Amino acid sequence: MNFLPVNISIRNKKILIIGGGKVAFHKATILARFTGEITILAPAWRKDFREWEFTFIRKTYEKKDLQNYHLIYVCTDNRELNQQIKQDANEAGILASVCDAPELCDFTSPAICRKENLTISVATDGKEVKRAIAIRNRIQELIDNGVLNINI
16 A cells, blocks of 8 residues: 555645646546635636636746645646656645656545545545546445435
8 A cells, every 4th residue: 555545634725736627627626625725727727617716827837836835736748747746846845646647646536425524535546546436436326325324
């Protein structure tokens, strides 16, 4: 096991997503369930992002862009740039998750099922994402159908 399953407080912490494509939008959608303190940095982004009230910075990445962030999600389609951002983040003491590259991640995001104050997560060290999602979906289905009682 490469990753320790932990819960990190993001209260009053800023999160940066670098990238404006499908993967970045997916990460933003998940994170929006937990915080609004999200900044999207990209030269352009999908139209879907307009539904969110995030902070948007339209530009290409520079090392100085990492200042004042607690977590960084790297979601560009440029592997060399992703590696550079990861290195820059680590030098600045910031945890970074490079989407679709678990070997470059300081942390991974599990598949999450959230009901009231209960969060159930399924993690796979970032290598079997579809399997984690399938298990999460099954747990959600059991809860929604009353088979799994979470009001214990």
